Amino acid sequence: MKTLLIQPPHYYEGGKRPPESFPLGLAYISRALLDAKVDVEILDIWAHDYNQDQVIEKIKEMKYDIVGISAISSQYGYVKWLANELKKISDVPIVVGGALATLSPDIVIKNSKVDVCVIGEGEVTAVEVAKNINDLRDVDGIFFKENKKIVVNKPREYRKNLDEIPFPAWDVLPIEIYFRNMRIGKFSNLRTMNVISARGCPFRCRFCSKTFKGVRLRSVKNIIKEIKELRKRFGIEAIAFSDELVVVNKERTYELCDELEKLNIIWGCQGRVNTVDLDLLKRMKEAGCVDIGYGIESGSQKILDNMNKQITVQQSEQAIEDAFKAKINVAPQMMFGYPGETRKTLLETVDFFKRIKYVGGVGLSITTALPGTELYEYAKSKGLIKNEDEYLESLSDGYMKDKSKDSKSFINFTEFDKEEFFRLKGLVEHAIFLSQMKRYPLRLLKEYFSEIKPSLRSYGYKYMMKRAFVLINRLLASKSS
Numbered sequence: 114m115k116t117l118l119i120q121p122p123h124y125y126e127g128g129k130r131p132p133e134s135f136p137l138g139l140a141y142i143s144r145a146l147l148d149a150k151v152d153v154e155i156l157d158i159w160a161h162d163y164n165q166d167q168v169i170e171k172i173k174e175m176k177y178d179i180v181g182i183s184a185i186s187s188q189y190g191y192v193k194w195l196a197n198e199l200k201k202i203s204d205v206p207i208v209v210g211g212a213l214a215t216l217s218p219d220i221v222i223k224n225s226k227v228d229v230c231v232i233g234e235g236e237v238t239a240v241e242v243a244k245n246i247n248d249l250r251d252v253d254g255i256f257f258k259e260n261k262k263i264v265v266n267k268p269r270e271y272r273k274n275l276d277e278i279p280f281p282a283w284d285v286l287p288i289e290i291y292f293r294n295m296r297i298g299k300f301s302n303l304r305t306m307n308v309i310s311a312r313g314c315p316f317r318c319r320f321c322s323k324t325f326k327g328v329r330l331r332s333v334k335n336i337i338k339e340i341k342e343l344r345k346r347f348g349i350e351a352i353a354f355s356d357e358l359v360v361v362n363k364e365r366t367y368e369l370c371d372e373l374e375k376l377n378i379i380w381g382c383q384g385r386v387n388t389v390d391l392d393l394l395k396r397m398k399e400a401g402c403v404d405i406g407y408g409i410e411s412g413s414q415k416i417l418d419n420m421n422k423q424i425t426v427q428q429s430e431q432a433i434e435d436a437f438k439a440k441i442n443v444a445p446q447m448m449f450g451y452p453g454e455t456r457k458t459l460l461e462t463v464d465f466f467k468r469i470k471y472v473g474g475v476g477l478s479i480t481t482a483l484p485g486t487e488l489y490e491y492a493k494s495k496g497l498i499k500n501e502d503e504y505l506e507s508l509s510d511g512y513m514k515d516k517s518k519d520s521k522s523f524i525n526f527t528e529f530d531k532e533e534f535f536r537l538k539g540l541v542e543h544a545i546f547l548s549q550m551k552r553y554p555l556r557l558l559k560e561y562f563s564e565i566k567p568s569l570r571s572y573g574y575k576y577m578m579k580r581a582f583v584l585i586n587r588l589l590a591s592k593s594s
Contacts, residue, residue, distance in 0.1 A: 114243055115152040117177035118143060120286070121184055121191045122159045124509060132160045133294040134355060135307050138211055138235070139183045140281030145236040147282055151243050160290040169198055179206050179246055181239065182227075184213040186322065186484050189221070190509035196226035206246050210235040212324045216485035217505060218256040222263050224502045230256040233325065234312075236278060238269055271325070275312060276335040280342060288347065295353065297381040298404035298442045303350040306343050310336050310369070314357040316385070318408070319421045319491075320451070321357075322483035328361060337372045344376070354382040360405075363393055370400035379403055386432035387424045394439035406444040407432055412465025413458035416451050421487075426465060433469045449477035449538050452491070452526040459541050466545045472553045473560045475545045477538055480526055481508075497524045 120139050123130040136159070146153050154175060158168055180199055184192050196207050209221060210231035218230035231238045231254060238254045249257050254269030272278060283306075295305040313325035343349040352373075359382035360366050373380060381404030389405075397405070409429050411417055417424060436443045447462070466475065482492040484505070492498045507521035525534055549557045 114179065114246070115154065115177045116146055116243055117154050117156060117172075117175055117180045118146075119180065119182045119195065120155070120157045120159050121182065121188045121195065122162070123185075124187065129162065131294045132162075132291050133296070134353075135283070135288065135291045135295065136183060136286065137281055137307065137309055137355070140283055140286060141278065142181065142183065142210065142235055142239045143282040143285045144279045145240050146243060147285075148279060149240040149244070151240065153282075153285060155285050157286055157290075160287045165194070165198075168195070169202075172199065172202055177203075177205065179208065179243060181208045181210065183211045184209055185211055186213050186216060186505060187508040189213055189217070190506040192221070192227070193225045193506065200226045208239070208242055210239065212322065212485075214256075215324050216322065216483075217501070219263065220501050220505060222256050222258060228258050232256065233269060234271055236272075271312075271329065273329070275329055275331045280339050283343070283347070292347075297351050297353050297379060298444070300351055300379055300403065303379060304348055305351040305353055306347065306349050307353040307355040308336065308339060308343075309356055310354055310359055311356050311361065315361065316358070316423060317421060319419075319487035320448070320480065320483070322485045322489075323357065324485075328358075330361065330365065333365065333368045333372055336369065337376070340373075340376060340378065344378075349378070351379040351381075354380065356383060358383055358385055358388075360384040360388045360393070362388065363390075366393060367396060370396050370402075374400040377401070381405065383408075384432070385424070386428045389432055389435065391435040391438060394435050394441055398439045398441050402441055404442045404444065405436055406446060407436075409433075409445045409465075410448045411451065411458065412462035414461075416453055416458050419453045420451060426461075430465070430469055433471050437470050443471055445471060445475065447475060447477050448480050449541070450480040450525065450527050450534060452480075452488075454527045454529075456537070459537060463541055463544045463548070467548045472549050472556045475542065477542055479523065479538070481522060482524055483508075492524055492526075497526075 118139055120136045136157070139155070143153050143155070154177060156168075156171055156175070163171065182192055182195065192209060192213065199205070199207055206228045207226060208229040208231060209227050214221060214230035215232050218232060221227050221230050229242060229249065231242065233254055238252065241252045242249065242255065245252055249255060249259075250264070250266070253267050255266050257264050257266075292304050292306075295307065297303070297305055309331075311328055311330045313328040314321070314323060315328045340349070340352055359369075379401050381402065383406045386407050386409070394405075407429065408422070410420060410422060412426055412429075414426050417426065433443055433445070480488070482489040482498065489498070493501075498504045504522065525531060527534060529537060
């Protein structure tokens with residue numbers, strides 16, 4: 114039994130996103146299959162930037178008995194196209210795993226040529242599917258087609274001890290391509306690898322799409338063992354933790370810092386404003402942390418409460434202030450247009466940025482309803498999503514901050530009309546930029562110019578010309594404001 118595993122491309126702001134995050138999901142599945150003596154071949158479309166004609170030619174050259182595709186919700190449109198082309202070439206079973214399959218299995222099975230959806234954790238399920246592809250009735254954790262009907266098997270229990278899961282099969286994918294694109298903040302010249310230290314998140318934000326329920330933590334010992342292996346085999350100099358939340362509690366974070374400091378390695382992670390304090394951030398800095406992401410989302414307490422963020426505006430201010438004192442770069446993640454957004458809440462967000470010392474780019478990501486979230490169910494109940502198949506396909510354009518007014522995935526959760534919505538978004542972003550320009554002009558320009566080299570490396574000249582155009586317009590507008 115030979116399995117062809119496929120990594121589709123990602124899209125970002127309407128264009129292709131560079132391969133800047135190693136596909137750990139596919140690498141974990143590869144390791145499980147290889148350990149079970151299942152032959153594996155990889156087609157990494159994302160890393161090689163193959164166009165559709167090249168993908169078809171590559172597939173025609175390959176020999177396989179089953180196809181596995183790892184995908185998230187925004188890759189649904191591509192998966193539909195890919196499954197259709199695969200069936201034209203050979204009628205082998207097509208299996209999809211990842212967030213797309215976990216959160217929208219019925220949509221995928223009903224509306225595409227996909228035969229099997231793996232729900233949740235895939236290491237054990239992938240092996241059982243590969244070895245029992247002709248009779249899947251006893252394989253837990255899947256949706257599958259049988260005689261044109263959809264069969265739903267019982268859920269698979271989560272692995273309780275994540276330390277038992279073997280490390281990813283890094284070398285089956287074109288890892289050097291990812292090394293050329295991965296970076297932590299401004300550290301674009303270091304060989305960087307992403308690592309997952311846990312699965313899941315204990316918080317329940319209404320907009321957040323999560324593949325796993327609850328949270329399960331790897332031991333610090335196991336995490337350090339993996340990093341040492343990466344350093345030994347690939348000369349890794351930096352680690353980008355890609356968990357939903359690394360700083361899940363202080364005790365574990367201190368323990369992780371103690372061990373990371375011994376490695377003398379640079380790292381960055383996702384934090385939370387209510388799980389950090391100045392002492393912890395200073396310790397993280399001593400241990401090599403240079404970058405931390407905070408889901409700030411809004412400067413309005415009303416909006417934070419609507420989101421069920423379980424944080425306060427004051428906590429956000431303090432966390433940013435503490436990171437500034439600890440000399441850790443902050444990446445504030447912001448949203449625009451959440452249900453309940455008004456001119457008042459937008460002014461509160463602008464005032465928030467006037468109070469804090471953060472200097473740098475602030476992009477407001479337009480609120481997007483993703484499968485598996487309360488927000489998605491709300492959108493369906495209000496008739497804002499009428500056809501899930503069409504809506505999921507529209508997510509293929511990306512769902513980041515520069516969503517077009519004409520994007521099919523755009524949902525207006527506010528009372529503003531569409532023109533006013535986008536006008537206000539631009540005004541808020543400009544107001545934040547203007548407040549920074551008035552207080553810290555030299556620091557702001559330094560931040561923008563420091564991004565040129567790493568952004569060129571990751572996104573190319575076209576993206577940087579766009580950024581330069583936006584910056585020049587803002588500078589001109591700031592003089593007349």
